[in-house]
Amino acid sequence: MRYFIEFSYNGTHYHGWQSQPNAMSVQEVLEKAMSVIFSQKIYLVAAGRTDTGVHAKKMYAHFDMGPLESIPVLVQKLNSYLPKDIAIADITKVHDDAHARFDAIKRTYEYHIFTKKNVFGNETGWHYELPLDVEAMNMAAAMLLDYTDFQCFSKVNTDVNTFNCKITEAYWHTENNALIFRISADRFLRNMVRAIVGTLVNIGRNKISVDSLKSIIESKDRSKAGFSVPAQGLFLTEIDYPYIADNNSQIPNSII
Structure with a gap:
């Protein structure tokens, strides 16, 4: 069984x-x-x-x-x-x-950035107190939905047959003194979310422009993308299955 x-x-x-x-x-x-x-x-x-x-x-x-x-x-x-x-x-x-x-038909991750010192968050978020242009970061995040090949955000020398992923949502929101990035897709490449966040942070710091994200993705070159943010801020938050009702962890008896 x-x-x-x-x-x-x-x-x-x-x-x-x-x-x-x-x-x-x-x-x-x-x-x-x-x-x-x-x-x-x-x-x-x-x-x-x-x-x-x-x-x-x-x-x-x-x-x-x-x-x-x-x-x-x-x-x-x-x-x-x-x-x-x-x-x-x-x-x-x-x-x-x-x-x-x-x-699994969809996976969702969140990345947590603490914008103010949080003595309880050393293991569950990245402390980054420099100002970020969240509007620009959201404009860039929305562009991710227009692409499927994300080789530029993949760990190099990884053993995969394809770099294609279908992203269905990607956005930033604030919650108390935290800035949270939420992203969902059918699959993710190794290091993909952390590399995306690092690239969006560079945009938020005005180190690169919003439009530069297009050329980064189309280059398929990891060296063109941003740095990989620290691991402790990343959470796998949801996994959807076609036979899990409303994604509430209840699997109907009809599939048993």
């Missing part, structure tokens, strides 16, 4: 999601906890990877095992066993062909 698990984590003390030798990852810690609680080896396939220091407010993964009973009790046991920076929200049975990575 196949199950989806919904969880969140603070990525500060992890070398990203994916298991790797000689470095602690979220996948390693979560699989170990589940293997102990379920008394069998558990392998997780996640909706995607996050890099070192990046957080997830909502992440999904799937795993296979026999019938589960008393799922709320299992969730409580897992949360008691796991460290404080990883939390399970739910486990739900899905059909046997459901795939946490390939079935």
